[in-house]
Amino acid sequence: MSFPLLTATAVLPAVGAIATAAVPAKQRTAAKWLALLFSLATLVVAAVVAVRFDPDGARYQLTESHAWIADFGVRYELGVDGIGVALVALTALLIPFVILAGWHDADPQETGNSRWRPTQGFFALILLVEAMVIISFEATDVFLFYIFFEAMLIPMYFLIGGFGDRAGPHGEKEAATQRSYAAVKFLLYNLVGGLIMLAAVIGLYVVAGNFSLQEIAAARANGSLDMATNTERLLFLGFFFAFAVKAPLWPLHTWLPNAMGEATAPVAVLITAVVDKVGTFAMLRFCLQLFPEASKWATPVILVLALISIVYGALLAVGQRDIKRLVAYASISHFGFIILGIFAMTSQGQSGATLYMVNHGISTAALMLVAGFLISRRGSRLIADYGGVQKVAPVLAGTFLIGGLATLSLPGLAPFVSEFLVLVGTFTRYPVIGIIATFGIVLAALYTLVLYQRTMTGPVKPSNEGIADLRVRELAVVVPLIGVLIFLGVYPKPLTELVNPAVKHTMSDVQKKDPKPEVEAAHK
Numbered sequence: 001m002s003f004p005l006l007t008a009t010a011v012l013p014a015v016g017a018i019a020t021a022a023v024p025a026k027q028r029t030a031a032k033w034l035a036l037l038f039s040l041a042t043l044v045v046a047a048v049v050a051v052r053f054d055p056d057g058a059r060y061q062l063t064e065s066h067a068w069i070a071d072f073g074v075r076y077e078l079g080v081d082g083i084g085v086a087l088v089a090l091t092a093l094l095i096p097f098v099i100l101a102g103w104h105d106a107d108p109q110e111t112g113n114s115r116w117r118p119t120q121g122f123f124a125l126i127l128l129v130e131a132m133v134i135i136s137f138e139a140t141d142v143f144l145f146y147i148f149f150e151a152m153l154i155p156m157y158f159l160i161g162g163f164g165d166r167a168g169p170h171g172e173k174e175a176a177t178q179r180s181y182a183a184v185k186f187l188l189y190n191l192v193g194g195l196i197m198l199a200a201v202i203g204l205y206v207v208a209g210n211f212s213l214q215e216i217a218a219a220r221a222n223g224s225l226d227m228a229t230n231t232e233r234l235l236f237l238g239f240f241f242a243f244a245v246k247a248p249l250w251p252l253h254t255w256l257p258n259a260m261g262e263a264t265a266p267v268a269v270l271i272t273a274v275v276d277k278v279g280t281f282a283m284l285r286f287c288l289q290l291f292p293e294a295s296k297w298a299t300p301v302i303l304v305l306a307l308i309s310i311v312y313g314a315l316l317a318v319g320q321r322d323i324k325r326l327v328a329y330a331s332i333s334h335f336g337f338i339i340l341g342i343f344a345m346t347s348q349g350q351s352g353a354t355l356y357m358v359n360h361g362i363s364t365a366a367l368m369l370v371a372g373f374l375i376s377r378r379g380s381r382l383i384a385d386y387g388g389v390q391k392v393a394p395v396l397a398g399t400f401l402i403g404g405l406a407t408l409s410l411p412g413l414a415p416f417v418s419e420f421l422v423l424v425g426t427f428t429r430y431p432v433i434g435i436i437a438t439f440g441i442v443l444a445a446l447y448t449l450v451l452y453q454r455t456m457t458g459p460v461k462p463s464n465e466g467i468a469d470l471r472v473r474e475l476a477v478v479v480p481l482i483g484v485l486i487f488l489g490v491y492p493k494p495l496t497e498l499v500n501p502a503v504k505h506t507m508s509d510v511q512k513k514d515p516k517p518e519v520e521a522a523h524k
Helices: 005-021 028-052 082-101 119-138 142-151 153-162 172-208 213-222 229-246 255-262 265-275 277-290 292-318 323-343 347-378 394-407 414-429 431-437 439-456 472-490 493-509 518-523
Strands: 061-069 074-080
Touching (some): 005 074, 005 119, 028 082, 074 082, 074 142, 074 213, 082 265, 082 277, 082 493, 119 142, 142 172, 153 172, 153 265, 172 255, 229 277, 229 292, 255 265, 265 277, 265 347, 277 347, 292 323, 323 394, 323 431, 347 394, 347 414, 347 493, 394 439, 394 472, 414 472, 431 439
8 A cells, every 4th residue: 555645735734733732831932843844844744745646647646535525425535636736735835934924923922812812823724724734635435525625614713803914904802803803704705605505516416426526437437427518517606706716816816805804914825825725616616627518608707707717816906005915915916816827728728837836826915915014013904004115124025026026926925827828818818808807917006006106116204214124044944935936937838738638637527628729720
């Protein structure tokens, strides 16, 4: 029996969470280092998974299958395709930087409340989220996926409500109220989506007789499982609704600006760069694979919603006064691009959407974490409180600019490749939607450059004269992320080779082929 690599990628951070939580209260530094070591160990195992995975091999590899709840056909089944490998690697890569960036976020001297904000609990919760997200990317049993899809809400609720940002425009009492509101709103929105999905999961079991993704998909493909049209559509809507809340897709997005605004910068990265990716990933893995006909039936409406997300999120980002809420609305716009690429039903669009999930995670992490360092120095999230920062902290301003340029998909940085593929893939099948979506690029340039201009350029405001430049720990967070953005922007081949075979399988599931270029038709 081969070593269970996939289980190890989830078990390591889970064990790390338990070990970190068990560190004595006064040993806060030991707890931090222990959490960091477990996250790095997880990254090593994730790297081994990526190396062992053969893009030209079987669709699902490194598979594990064990009986769990036999009476109900529930199994502990894991397996990864190229898309799953890419997102497991993204998660494992970002968590060490999240931990380093939040090194002092839960210290008693920083929070003023050692009883309710223990350092050990903060880092244990981060590792617990990592474990649940990773197993969600690996699960090929629908019920197993559902359990962790829902379970990750609990540690996220405490990270938002219990360890929220204290640099908001309100007093401490009002800030605590805002954090509680954001955490409850996050939980309720996602729980409603999860309950609707649970009904669909049960319905799928009634129709298929088991929860195995591979068995159900194979039965759909060979015709031995024939769902009634209305049944398939209802089940699809149950799954898609939950994923659209998590993604988040307009109009189910309103929890995200509150959650990211009230969370600390590292937790905000955890939300949008890691947890939310489970929603878009699940659209590819479950919606398209289990319900191909229903996916095609719903495509026109979903494309319109994705288009609204792109333009609406970007427009609201332009008008924001709060740095973190600006990044949150920008993320809503970017998730619109991801969903647009998925449901364009072209190989370019779906490859671009998968790359977008990875590249958005890295670029948003870089921008938000640098913004968090800036906010922690000044004690304010309001854009109007800044100005002239590049004169007193040039390295901080430079890294902030690179993160912002990546967010607007500047050529040469990783997000450009993914956004370009999404737009090309959309335009070849839906040219009008593709043209309208390009306005999101223009608006992204506007909100990013205006943000940089208002915070970093101009005369130094008196309150900003004492802002220090990035320290060694902070550079250790930001520099590698920027390095990855540049590397994947110049040389995206490792990612494209990883995900393209998985995209071909997905296109085969929905029985779609890429439109033939009109240029070829003209030559004939």
